[in-house]
Amino acid sequence: MTNITRRGLLKGAMAVVTAGAFVTRAGFAPTKVFAQAKPGAKADGIKALVYDVFGTCVDWRNGVAHDAERILKPLGHKIDWLAFADAWRALYQPSMEEVRSGRQPFVKLDILHRRMLDQIRPKFGLEKLDKKVADDLNLAWHRLDTWPDVVPGFVRLKRKFMLAPCSNGNIALMVDIARRNNIPWDAILGSEIARDFKPKPAVYLMTAAALNLQPNEVMMVAAHSDDLRQAASNGLRTAHVARPGENGPGTGESAPRVPVDFAAKSMEDLASQLGV
Secondary structure, three states: OOOOOHHHHHHHHHHHHHOOOOOOHHHHOOOOOOOOEOOOOOOOOOOEEEEOOEOOOEOHHHHHHHHHHHHHHHHOOOOOHHHHHHHHHHOHHHHHHHHHOOOOOOOOHHHHHHHHHHHHHHHHOOOOOOHHHHHHHHHHHHHOOEOOOHHHHHHHHOOOOEEEEEEOOOHHHHHHHHHHHOOOOOOOEEHHHHOOOOOOHHHHHHHHHHOOOOHHHEEEEEOOHHHHHHHHHOOOEEEEEOOOOOOOOOOOOOOOOOOEOEEEOOHHHHHHHOOO
16 A cells, blocks of 8 residues: 655645636526436545535524614614625625635635625615724634534544535634534645635645545535535545525525435434444
């Protein structure tokens, strides 16, 4: 068996990036055909599960809406709180694409979230919002709650696998969400260590490399088929967890739209399928 070193894996991951193996958002749009999990798929050889967080693990929409109401309503603001959350989130991909495309240098998601907030403030009559209030509001993303099945599922999954986020969220953001919800991560990985955002290959490959693992020893878990398609294209195993209604009624994925190794109805269902 080949001796694998962390330095060698990181070097290999960066080589992919240097070679220009970039994928644009348009290049991984979900198909309309629902896919099935691979028949007879087994967890053999999988040593770590890495996770998308926003939507897959936490309820960002209701969380941001509730926190915005908590902060702004006592100040006299009366807005559509869910529409505010949706408008903020709508700038998520466009803001990251500025970095992925090379038009802007990498900055962590906290900074992008604040820029997005400043962009939508006029739409909701928040132009004169005090800076300290805006700073606190930006931390709404740090105070999100998990879906009810997540922590019980993680407690089981941790018995057999290493667990880590492979998220576009920065380290401080992931730590705060974990501490709030008692998420038992073994490490905080993803965009900030790769200095880029998903679906760029470096995010997936450097997450695996940081754990001293080959991509096929790592399984990406997400509620979004586009994320799973790109993870698979970089050699990771994949598991889909259904999150119908993630972005409001009639939204979200109740089943994967791409081939995956496992398709689960919840994190606890995934634990059962993986034998823990």
